[in-house]
Amino acid sequence: MKPSPFEYLRPDTLEAALRALSDHKDRDAKVLAGGQSLVPMMNFRVAAPEVLIDLNGIGELSGISEEDGVLRIGAMTRAAAVKSNAQVALRMPLIPMAYEHVAHATVRNRGTLGGNLCHCDPASEMPMVMLVCEAEMEIAGPGGTRTEAAEDFFLGTYTTSLEPDEILTAIRIPFARPGARFAFEEVSLRRGDFAMVAVGVRLEAEGGICKSLAIGLCGIATVALRAEAAEAEAAGHELARLNPAQLAETAVAGIPFEDTATQTAAFRRDTTRALVQRALETCLTSEAT
Amino acid sequence: MTHTISLSVNGERYTREVEARMLLSDFIRGEVGLTGTHVGCEHGVCGACTILIDGVAARSCLMFAVQADGAKIETVEGLASRGGALSTLQVAFRDNHGLQCGFCTPGFLMAAHEFLNGPDVSTDREVVREAISGNLCRCTGYETIIDAIIEVAGMELENRK
Numbered sequence: 043m044k045p046s047p048f049e050y051l052r053p054d055t056l057e058a059a060l061r062a063l064s065d066h067k068d069r070d071a072k073v074l075a076g077g078q079s080l081v082p083m084m085n086f087r088v089a090a091p092e093v094l095i096d097l098n099g100i101g102e103l104s105g106i107s108e109e110d111g112v113l114r115i116g117a118m119t120r121a122a123a124v125k126s127n128a129q130v131a132l133r134m135p136l137i138p139m140a141y142e143h144v145a146h147a148t149v150r151n152r153g154t155l156g157g158n159l160c161h162c163d164p165a166s167e168m169p170m171v172m173l174v175c176e177a178e179m180e181i182a183g184p185g186g187t188r189t190e191a192a193e194d195f196f197l198g199t200y201t202t203s204l205e206p207d208e209i210l211t212a213i214r215i216p217f218a219r220p221g222a223r224f225a226f227e228e229v230s231l232r233r234g235d236f237a238m239v240a241v242g243v244r245l246e247a248e249g250g251i252c253k254s255l256a257i258g259l260c261g262i263a264t265v266a267l268r269a270e271a272a273e274a275e276a277a278g279h280e281l282a283r284l285n286p287a288q289l290a291e292t293a294v295a296g297i298p299f300e301d302t303a304t305q306t307a308a309f310r311r312d313t314t315r316a317l318v319q320r321a322l323e324t325c326l327t328s329e330a331t
Numbered sequence: 332m333t334h335t336i337s338l339s340v341n342g343e344r345y346t347r348e349v350e351a352r353m354l355l356s357d358f359i360r361g362e363v364g365l366t367g368t369h370v371g372c373e374h375g376v377c378g379a380c381t382i383l384i385d386g387v388a389a390r391s392c393l394m395f396a397v398q399a400d401g402a403k404i405e406t407v408e409g410l411a412s413r414g415g416a417l418s419t420l421q422v423a424f425r426d427n428h429g430l431q432c433g434f435c436t437p438g439f440l441m442a443a444h445e446f447l448n449g450p451d452v453s454t455d456r457e458v459v460r461e462a463i464s465g466n467l468c469r470c471t472g473y474e475t476i477i478d479a480i481i482e483v484a485g486m487e488l489e490n491r492k
Contacts, residue, residue, distance in 0.1 A: 050351035082374035146465025
């Protein structure tokens with residue numbers, strides 16, 4: 043199918059884009075990032091915005107920098123650029139690990155990190171990764187800018203806390219702490235497809251003691267989540283005494299798995315449990331970064 | 332409302348009036364008249380419409396023509412010489428039986444073209460498999476496509492020495 047007609051605007055500054063969003067707020071205006079999710083939806087007419095504000099001409103929204111222990115990735119930075127960036131790999135190794143599972147090269151060439159996060163597909167890896175690295179979203183609106191923690195940003199299926207007149211401008215990710223270990227596991231029908239289940243783990247230890255454990259899950263609920271009970275169970279304990287199988291049981295214990303068209307709840311629960319266990323084993327046997 | 336856009340396709344400049352909603356794939360086929368770029372799924376799954384935009388592979392069904400104003404587009408027609416001689420990659424596809432019905436072939440050729448000219452070119456089967464994983468083929472079972480790309484990757488790595 044073909045998209046419905048729309049008015050196309052291509053501002054070249056963030057300020058002009060925000061003004062365009064405000065000016066057209068009564069006309070179902072939508073911003074266009076990499077277009078790898080929005081354009082298919084428009085082709086199917088699942089989405090039919092009356093005004094499309096293309097952010098691809100706004101240079102200030104792209105780029106990777108760091109300051110005061112925080113990695114800052116512009117929202118319009120292409121997935122391919124983030125995936126292959128040495129600074130990102132050094133400061134938050136979980137990001138390139140996860141990108142190995144995100145779509146395919148030609149989609150990553152156009153798709154942006156910010157667009158991916160704002161789309162907020164429940165099976166998308168990157169919102170979950172942002173929960174695990176405790177990232178902050180930098181958001182611009184008519185009243186100025188604000189930041190929001192990842193856990194408050196991702197609300198549900200295709201739903202974030204972004205207001206209709208706001209634009210995500212950048213993602214701020216705290217550097218991985220010295221001694222942190224990471225693992226990422228995913229099961230999907232084919233590599234690059236959306237996850238049936240994906241698990242991301244960040245483990246921080248000091249002197250053989252688990253200081254902090256973050257376990258992120260996606261594909262199993264309306265939004266990515268953290269396995270908080272399992273995280274709490276591990277904190278403060280000796281690494282040598284952590285039991286990945288037991289922690290994985292705790293991680294899935296409170297989750298109300300449901301049947302889908304192709305997978306039973308029991309399969310989804312067991313897959314999630316196995317991936318959490320595997321990711322924890324990888325962390326416990328890997329060298330600290 | 333229409334927009335005047337001007338872009339280069341395989342080295343030729345085209346200036347046209349387009350509606351904002353016209354997909355780049357439809358522009359290439361309908362306005363420029365180059366029908367080698369195939370439109371399969373129209374939602375970014377099959378990869379048949381893959382082209383290069385400013386040297387980077389992209390799905391032309393997931394871009395609007397108006398977004399390509401000023402861009403340099405390369406399509407499958409740009410691979411062969413003006414005299415019609417096939418490129419090394421095209422010859423390798425033919426020699427290795429890397430196509431049967433041919434519908435997906437333009438997309439595979441353009442995705443492989445980017446891979447072979449990029450920094451990650453390799454003769455490793457898994458690396459090649461990953462490089463073309465965004466393209467669907469319902470005939471070959473992929474193995475012969477991978478054979479063809481590996482053959483050219485070997486030549487490319489030899490040339491870079």
